[in-house]
Amino acid sequence: MARFIFVTGGVVSSLGKGLLSASLGALLQARGFKVRIRKFDPYLNVDPGTMSPYQHGEVYVTDDGAETDLDLGHYERFTGVSAHQSDNVTSGRIYRxxxxxxxxGDYLGATVQVIPHVTNAIKEFALSDIDGLDFVICEVGGTVGDIESLPFIEAIRQLRNDLGRGQTVSVHTTLVPWIAAAGELKTKPTQHSVREIASLGVQPDVLLCRSEKPLPEAERQKIAQFCNVPVSAVIPALDARNIYDVPLQYHAGGLDDEVLRVFGIEDAPAPELDRWTEIMDRIDHYDSEVTIGVVGKYVVLPDAYKSLREALVHGGIANRAKVHIQWLDAELFENDDADVVAELEPMHGILVPGGFGERGSEGKIAAVKFARERGIPFFGICLGMQMACIEAARNQAGIAAASTTEFGETAEPVVGLITEWMSPEGLQKRSADTDLGGTMRLGSYDAKLSHNSKVAAEYGTTDISERHRHRYEVNVHYRDALEQQGLIFSGMSPDGELPEIVERPDHPWFIGVQFHPELKSRPFDPHPLFAGFIGAALQQSRLV
Structure with a gap:
């Protein structure tokens, strides 16, 4: 039966529980174990699909169409194991x-209560779909002591009793702050945090202590003594120079060895970490540098584009190049005095990412026009592709009123609401009155690429499958008008109804995609479009 590792956090949020879970999963995987990682989110939204990126960061989409927490992106990037609907649950979904x-009437007239009904539902989620696994890592969002997370902590307590000794390990992340005025690291917050979770019936087995200063042996011993763990279970975790160095750092700190020791697994093989050392070698010893301008609407919060940022880094790894990202607010290009040339001319590549709503759209169109006219490598993703089509319609095809129905009624709907499409479950239908949550074209869909296209050359195939998250689509009725202006529809859905990719054969590198390729990029397997985009930007950098 699979063993369970429960990851919790205390003191403050944003201590890196997601990276801890992903790194621990990668280390166990490197020892030959089969691992799956799950996320318990205590908030009352059913999923993050309708949440503002400013509050939640990006929404990560799985192959089977789940809108999930961005930590599942870390899990996939570090382990290469595709997440499922069953790998993320919220309080809202549990209560619903x-x-x-x-x-x-399923409860036969019983009074429905947090215990046992809510905790049982959480346990059912944890124990589902685990056949063939060696370890299941379950990360609990939020901070111990939050009201919202209490049912999850109680479910963990019950599971530890249900499964028995040797089947579960509790890993608790804490903060050991540096107080500059005193010139000391303080262990008291860690002591309080461990006391808090222990009072709820969950005694941590391993402590991961985040600190910006090295953790001296005396402090480790003090933490061990007051928190009822051996010194070997107090794992220091300094801020890493790069997130892909975290698995190597945590292994050096003894994290995976200690977890296996608590489980009583003494004969596990040493981890094969060559691919992680190779990634860090490429990051540290790059041959070239390139600057990419990302013209978006949520740029003040980089987590809104977390997978996008990592995919650009992966493109750099593929080309042994350092990628500098300039986050450019699309609204800045909409002012009358906006100097688009001054902002974009230093860029070796321009990327317009996905998004929702009209704000910043004209600025994105201006960025597309600049890239087209100047021959700068351009990559449009989801809304970015739609803006590229509207730009071509307005400025080349003479369709001045070209727009999208997402922004209101228009006489020239180059982009419109997608009302029907085929999915693995059959024909899907939507309308303007449909609920916003969970009703988009979500998950992996196949596409057919033109044999002589640039994208087919980048992929090395004409049959692809990519993840989608959108409810508006480029109107195929405008295909002829746009192709006459050199914007070729080089990727379509298998039935030929939905445009998936556009490109310009007469441009150094100009590609727009309706899907989100960043969601399938991995540091050890960079997505071909990001590798190609960074490669084209490197060529551009040598011309200036």
Missing amino acids: DIIARERR
């Missing part, structure tokens, strides 16, 4: 399902 059961 329980209320639905209660309304059907």
Whole structure:
């Protein structure tokens, strides 16, 4: 039976539980174990699909169409294991399902309570779909002591009893702050945090202590003594120079060895970490540098584009290049005095990412026009592709009113609401009145590429599958008008109804895609479009 590792956090949020879970999964995987990582999110939204990027960061989409927390992106990038619908659950989803059961009468008249009904539902989620696994890592979002997370902590307590000794390990992340005025690291916050979770019935087995200063042996011993763990279980975790160095850093600190020791696994093989050392070698010893301008609407919060940022880094790894990202607010290009040339001319490549809503759209169109006219490598993703089509319609095809129905009624809907499409579950239908949550074209869909296209050359195939998250689509009825202006529809859905990719054969590198390729990029397997985009930007850098 699979063993469980529960990851919790205390003191403050944003201590890196997601990276800890992903790194630990990668280290166990490197020892030959089969691992799956899951996320418990205590918030009451059913999923993050309708949450603002400013509050939540990006929404990560799985192959099977789940809108999930961005930490699942870390899990996939570090382990290469594709996440499923069953790998992320929220309090909202738990309560929604329980209320639905209660309304059907499934509880046979019982009073529905947090214990046992909510905790049982959480345990059912944790124990589902685990056949063939050696370890299941479950990360609990938020901070111990939050009201929202209490049912999850209680479920962990029950699971540890249900599964028995030797089947579960609790890893707790804490902060050991440096107080500059005193010139000391303070262990008291860690002591309080461990006392808090222990009072809820979960005694941590391993402590990961985040600090910006090295953790002296005396402090480790003090933490061990007051937190009821051996010194070997107090793992120091300094801020890493790069997130892909974290697995190597945590292994050097003894994290995976200690977890296996608690499980009583003494004969595990040493981890094969060559691919992680190779990644860091490429990051540290690059041959070239390139600057990419990302023209978006959520640029003040980099987590809104987390997978995009990492995919650009992966493109740099593929080309042994350092990628400098300039986050450019699309709204700045909409002012009357905006100097688009001054902002974009230093860029070796321009990327317009996905997004929702009209704000910043004219600035994105201006960036597309600049890239087209100047021959700068351009990559448009989701809304970025749609803006590229609208730009071509307005400025080349003479369709001055070209727009998208997402922004309101228009006489020339170059982009419109997608009302029907085929999915693995059959025909999907939507309307303007459909709920926003969970109703987009979500998950992996196949596409057919033109044999002589640039994208087919980048992929090395004409049959691809990519992840989508959108409810508006380029109107195929405008295909002829746009192709006459050199914007070729080089990728279509298998039925030929939905445009998936556009490109300009007469441009050094100009590609727009309706899907989100950043979601499938890995440091040890960079997405071919990002590798190609960075390669084209490197060529551009040598011309200036």
